[in-house]
Amino acid sequence: MTDTLLCEHRLRQAVLDGDAVAAARLAAEGLAAGVPPLTLLDEGLISAMGEAGRLFEAGEFFVPELLVSARAMKAAMAVLEPRLADQPRQSAGRIAIGTVAGDLHDIGKNLVATMLRGAGFEVDDLGVDVTPGQFVEAARAGANVIGVSSLLTTTMISMRAVVQALEEAGLRDRVKVMVGGAPVTPEYADAIGADGFSDNAGGAVTLARRLAAMARPS
Amino acid sequence: MTSRERVLMAMRHQRPDRPPFDFSWGFAPAQLHRFQEATGALDPEDYFDADTRMLRPSPTRLATDYSRYLGELPPGAHVDEWGIGRRPTASPDAAHAHLDGFIYSLLGASDERDALDYPLPDLDADYRYQDFAARVAAVQARGIAALAAMECTIFEVAWYMRSMERLLLDFADGSPFAATLLDRITAVREAQAGRYAASGADVICMGDDVGTQRGMLMSVRMWRTWLKPRLARVIAAAKSARPDVLVFYHSDGDVTAIVEDLIEIGVDILNPVQPECMDPAALRRRYGRRLSLWGTIGTQSTFPFGSPDDVRREVQARIEAVGADGGLFLAPTHMIEPEVPFENIVAFVDAVKSST
Numbered sequence: 276m277t278d279t280l281l282c283e284h285r286l287r288q289a290v291l292d293g294d295a296v297a298a299a300r301l302a303a304e305g306l307a308a309g310v311p312p313l314t315l316l317d318e319g320l321i322s323a324m325g326e327a328g329r330l331f332e333a334g335e336f337f338v339p340e341l342l343v344s345a346r347a348m349k350a351a352m353a354v355l356e357p358r359l360a361d362q363p364r365q366s367a368g369r370i371a372i373g374t375v376a377g378d379l380h381d382i383g384k385n386l387v388a389t390m391l392r393g394a395g396f397e398v399d400d401l402g403v404d405v406t407p408g409q410f411v412e413a414a415r416a417g418a419n420v421i422g423v424s425s426l427l428t429t430t431m432i433s434m435r436a437v438v439q440a441l442e443e444a445g446l447r448d449r450v451k452v453m454v455g456g457a458p459v460t461p462e463y464a465d466a467i468g469a470d471g472f473s474d475n476a477g478g479a480v481t482l483a484r485r486l487a488a489m490a491r492p493s
Numbered sequence: 494m495t496s497r498e499r500v501l502m503a504m505r506h507q508r509p510d511r512p513p514f515d516f517s518w519g520f521a522p523a524q525l526h527r528f529q530e531a532t533g534a535l536d537p538e539d540y541f542d543a544d545t546r547m548l549r550p551s552p553t554r555l556a557t558d559y560s561r562y563l564g565e566l567p568p569g570a571h572v573d574e575w576g577i578g579r580r581p582t583a584s585p586d587a588a589h590a591h592l593d594g595f596i597y598s599l600l601g602a603s604d605e606r607d608a609l610d611y612p613l614p615d616l617d618a619d620y621r622y623q624d625f626a627a628r629v630a631a632v633q634a635r636g637i638a639a640l641a642a643m644e645c646t647i648f649e650v651a652w653y654m655r656s657m658e659r660l661l662l663d664f665a666d667g668s669p670f671a672a673t674l675l676d677r678i679t680a681v682r683e684a685q686a687g688r689y690a691a692s693g694a695d696v697i698c699m700g701d702d703v704g705t706q707r708g709m710l711m712s713v714r715m716w717r718t719w720l721k722p723r724l725a726r727v728i729a730a731a732k733s734a735r736p737d738v739l740v741f742y743h744s745d746g747d748v749t750a751i752v753e754d755l756i757e758i759g760v761d762i763l764n765p766v767q768p769e770c771m772d773p774a775a776l777r778r779r780y781g782r783r784l785s786l787w788g789t790i791g792t793q794s795t796f797p798f799g800s801p802d803d804v805r806r807e808v809q810a811r812i813e814a815v816g817a818d819g820g821l822f823l824a825p826t827h828m829i830e831p832e833v834p835f836e837n838i839v840a841f842v843d844a845v846k847s848s849t
Contacts, residue, residue: 337710339662339715343666376586382657403594427830428832429521429592429830429832432832433586457706457793
């Protein structure tokens with residue numbers, strides 16, 4: 276049965292199963308069989324991580340399932356990477372992401388960064404305790420989406436300062452800001468002038484795609 | 494009616510004169526400072542006459558050197574008795590002073606040997622409980638309920654050592670390292686729980702955060718494989734030492750999916766029941782007298798962002814929906830952070846004390 280499946284589809288399933296050994300092997304087999312590396316990337320890896328995000332949003336996958344899928348994706352990527360280097364690729368967007376100043380919680384932020392990479396974004400992970408100035412620098416360096424995370428109401432209120440700093444730097448009209456974290460609500464995102472909100476890592480990818488398309492210079 | 498009688502009645506589903514209350518997870522430093530300025534008092538629990546006091550074992554005499562697990566520590570970092578390092582935030586904002594990040598001691602561990610070799614604290618040693626029963630009795634003699642602290646019971650101390658990402662991957666992989674580490678932590682907790690119960694403490698406060706704002710962090714199946722049986726052993730150790738000791742279990746987030754399992758293994762009280770993501774009234778309807786609720790006044794919503802009237806209304810609404818036949822203990826669902834207006838704390842206490 277599996278023999279009749281295309282390599283990229285088996286690769287996709289291996290990533291969804293969180294099987295890193297099989298994913299690396301299938302990526303190598305695909306390349307050896309002459310499947311274009313971009314096909315293995317798009318139809319195998321990115322498609323799998325998109326499905327993982329959908330299953331997470333639907334409550335069928337939990338954090339551990341996302342982590343094992345991401346690990347399998349990375350194992351296959353290591354095989355594909357040398358063959359992708361000379362391929363022209365359109366990035367899904369460039370996003371700088373970090374946990375807001377004062378806050379050192381990074382589990383949710385890391386998960387979102389992982390899922391964005393899985394979706395083909397170039398991700399600049401600024402880490403935790405990120406000042407408004409660091410977000411501004413990242414926007415200057417070329418990020419067209421800024422992702423800001425916080426776990427506490429104490430630090431959530433500093434998210435507004437990030438939006439303001441981008442405005443003061445004259446960058447607000449060319450970058451989009453998305454926010455998330457346990458206490459953050461859509462109403463709060465609106466109130467501080469953010470462009471979008473998601474309450475989960477799968478939804479964050481969908482939102483980032485939409486915002487990156489809007490932020491891209493026409 | 495004394496505070497202790499009120500707590501015990503409510504937690505055994507009899508109707509006390511009013512629901513008991515406390516500030517379960519305390520005041521953030523900046524909030525405590527504001528309280529002290531405003532009142533001239535030192536301790537909010539004494540000042541507001543909270544119905545409980547939390548007790549801990551005496552300090553350890555061990556001075557375990559965890560440097561080979563932690564490497565060189567950044568300035569301002571400290572290490573606790575589990576060998577977990579914490580570094581302070583770089584934020585100059587005084588409101589952030591209590592926030593810190595982990596320096597993981599077992600991030601680089603690879604096999605079961607590493608879990609067997611790791612030095613654990615001596616929370617099972619006699620000397621740490623020598624005066625515990627006397628301290629419990631002293632609190633109870635003041636008419637106050639004595640709580641025994643055991644937060645971050647198993648899963649949280651384990652991931653504070655390993656990192657959450659690595660520990661969850663270990664779970665997914667069926668790692669013998671993780672099983673051994675968790676078993677060793679569980680054994681320490683069983684000893685601690687037995688001593689707490691034997692000392693006469695009214696409530697043992699256990700907990701591991703396994704919920705997120707929108708449901709379980711891990712699948713119920715994974716929780717049942719890795720955490721439920723171990724938590725069950727800790728609870729059994731407490732209840733075999735003293736069957737009527739009350740077991741309180743804390744998890745942030747929405748843990749609706751495991752409430753039935755928690756009751757099955759002996760949990761009497763669920764904390765903090767964040768109203769932003771769990772419905773206290775639905776829990777009461779579904780579990781009735783099998784479970785008491787402790788918390789339920791939101792620190793993600795009403796406490797920081799509501800008015801004093803909003804706080805009073807939430808207290809009243811909760812009593813009507815959940816507390817008619819006991820089984821309700823009112824408290825902020827988490828630490829009272831610096832942005833909570835002081836008037837809201839006063840309104841909370843007033844509303845509880847003036848309720849019936």
